Amino acid sequence: MNTDISHVKFFGEHDVPLEMHKARIVQPLTLLPIEERFKKNAKAFNNAHLLKSEDVYLDMLTDSGVNAMSDAQLSAMMVADDAYAGSASFYKLEENAKEIFGMKYFLPAHQGRACEHLLCKVFVDEGDTVVTNYHFTTFRAHVLNVGATVYEAIDEDAFVVDSETPFKGDVDLDKLEAIIDKLTPAKIPFLRIELGTNLIGGQPVSIGNIKAAATICHQKGIMTVCDASLLSDNVYFNKLKEEIYKDHQVWELIKEISDCFDIIYFSARKLTSSRGGGLMFRNEPEYIKVRDLLPLYEGFLTYGGISSREIEAMSIGLVETLDWNFISQGPIFINHMVNMLKALNIPVITPAGGLGVHLDARAFLPNIPPTMYPGAALHCALYIAAGIRGTERGTLSEDRGKDGKEKIADLELLRLALPRRVFTLSQIEFAVDRINWLYVNSDLIGGLEFEDEPETLRFFFGKLKPIGDWQKKLVKQFKRDFGESL
Numbered sequence: 216m217n218t219d220i221s222h223v224k225f226f227g228e229h230d231v232p233l234e235m236h237k238a239r240i241v242q243p244l245t246l247l248p249i250e251e252r253f254k255k256n257a258k259a260f261n262n263a264h265l266l267k268s269e270d271v272y273l274d275m276l277t278d279s280g281v282n283a284m285s286d287a288q289l290s291a292m293m294v295a296d297d298a299y300a301g302s303a304s305f306y307k308l309e310e311n312a313k314e315i316f317g318m319k320y321f322l323p324a325h326q327g328r329a330c331e332h333l334l335c336k337v338f339v340d341e342g343d344t345v346v347t348n349y350h351f352t353t354f355r356a357h358v359l360n361v362g363a364t365v366y367e368a369i370d371e372d373a374f375v376v377d378s379e380t381p382f383k384g385d386v387d388l389d390k391l392e393a394i395i396d397k398l399t400p401a402k403i404p405f406l407r408i409e410l411g412t413n414l415i416g417g418q419p420v421s422i423g424n425i426k427a428a429a430t431i432c433h434q435k436g437i438m439t440v441c442d443a444s445l446l447s448d449n450v451y452f453n454k455l456k457e458e459i460y461k462d463h464q465v466w467e468l469i470k471e472i473s474d475c476f477d478i479i480y481f482s483a484r485k486l487t488s489s490r491g492g493g494l495m496f497r498n499e500p501e502y503i504k505v506r507d508l509l510p511l512y513e514g515f516l517t518y519g520g521i522s523s524r525e526i527e528a529m530s531i532g533l534v535e536t537l538d539w540n541f542i543s544q545g546p547i548f549i550n551h552m553v554n555m556l557k558a559l560n561i562p563v564i565t566p567a568g569g570l571g572v573h574l575d576a577r578a579f580l581p582n583i584p585p586t587m588y589p590g591a592a593l594h595c596a597l598y599i600a601a602g603i604r605g606t607e608r609g610t611l612s613e614d615r616g617k618d619g620k621e622k623i624a625d626l627e628l629l630r631l632a633l634p635r636r637v638f639t640l641s642q643i644e645f646a647v648d649r650i651n652w653l654y655v656n657s658d659l660i661g662g663l664e665f666e667d668e669p670e671t672l673r674f675f676f677g678k679l680k681p682i683g684d685w686q687k688k689l690v691k692q693f694k695r696d697f698g699e700s701l
């Protein structure tokens with residue numbers, strides 16, 4: 216029986232993604248008038264993270280902890296076993312995790328960055344270099360925190376915005392070999408491969424590349440670690456774009472990937488639409504080292520800082536990642552939105568990846584230099600024009616160097632995450648419409664500057680202000696074009 220949604224054809228011209236779920240629990244939204252949005256943006260110091268969610272119409276900040284949960288997850292939460300030690304909920308999760316990843320040892324943690332903290336604390340020493348395909352903000356902060364550095368072994372192709380490269384997240388194997396030769400394996404605690412590479416546009420890594428990179432590392436005695444937070448998006452693209460895997464089942468693809476790693480960790484906020492995080496270990500010695508720190512930083516072994524209810528939801532969520540129609544939903548909606556934007560010539564990262572749609576703020580706002588944070592400026596403009604919240608992924612998301620100089624990011628992006636099974640097609644069309652209006656009026660958008668700049672992960676709490684009165688002009692133009700429309 217064929218139950219794959221991509222096999223549904225339309226009789227008419229239109230070709231739209233179909234949902235294979237129905238919504239039975241809904242949450243009301245408000246779209247404030249533009250004058251209010253202007254004020255709320257100023258009150259939030261032009262920082263998406265400081266906006267209140269009640270003031271946001273479409274919250275595209277992230278998929279983390281905000282994907283829709285299934286009825287199976289919600290009902291499992293009702294039967295959670297609250298016990299400090301030996302909770303039945305934990306053993307269910309452990310069993311599912313072991314079966315899906317084919318690894319022997321599992322540890323829960325309160326979220327993805329907690330896994331990163333533990334791994335860096337245990338395996339990374341001062342002066343080490345962690346090699347990765349591409350960094351993630353919190354991962355790099357943990358590496359720097361222990362006095363080590365991150366080296367990105369990725370092809371320049373990853374930074375070509377409009378591209379046809381199917382696996383932009385692939386490790387550059389020549390760079391990997393060269394850095395190992397240069398530093399020696401003793402200085403490289405592990406290779407970290409991030410699936411569905413977040414900061415370059417949710418771009419996948421091919422299984423062929425994972426296998427080759429892991430072989431190189433294992434031959435040199437270097438451990439391999441996988442950030443599987445975006446595993447399901449990655450697996451979707453492996454099946455779709457890697458010819459030899461097109462007939463594989465999802466569980467077989469996950470197995471192919473996990474066989475290449477010594478350790479796998481994930482943010483359950485992303486992977487399983489619940490809360491929490493998890494770490495899988497192939498070998499006992501590494502497991503024991505991390506396990507012994509768990510009670511200090513997370514909680515006892517059988518809850519890891521997560522409520523038992525969330526452990527139940529995580530356990531079901533892991534099993535749901537094996538469902539092709541479930542894991543397809545995000546990427547096909549993203550692809551649809553990217554196609555609509557491309558048809559309007561709006562600069563956006565291609566090929567469409569997972570996680571969300573990534574507007575190329577550098578091309579959208581060519582007159583705003585990276586030091587005036589074009590991605591964040593575009594975000595403010597979009598919030599004012601449409602009540603949509605996204606997140607900057609560019610120079611603002613980099614912290615200043617110790618010398619006070621800006622680190623210019625490889626890409627200046629405004630990421631509009633599409634949490635799975637949350638938004639409808641009409642909401643996506645509204646977003647595209649307002650983005651198009653902004654593109655037509657892009658000369659009205661100006662830059663931002665810091666009013667108050669934290670030293671670490673400044674994008675979370677930093678306070679910014681617009682350079683000049685461009686936001687007022689934007690409101691005026693909106694009123695001219697849309698009248699009383701919200």
Ligand SMILES: Cc1ncc(COP(=O)(O)O)c(C=O)c1O
Nearest residue numbers: 279326327328351413444482484
């Ligand atoms: C690839 C990746 N790794 C790790 C994390 C951190 O996970 P968490 O937000 O659960 O701490 C994230 C969060 O967005 C992520 O995208």
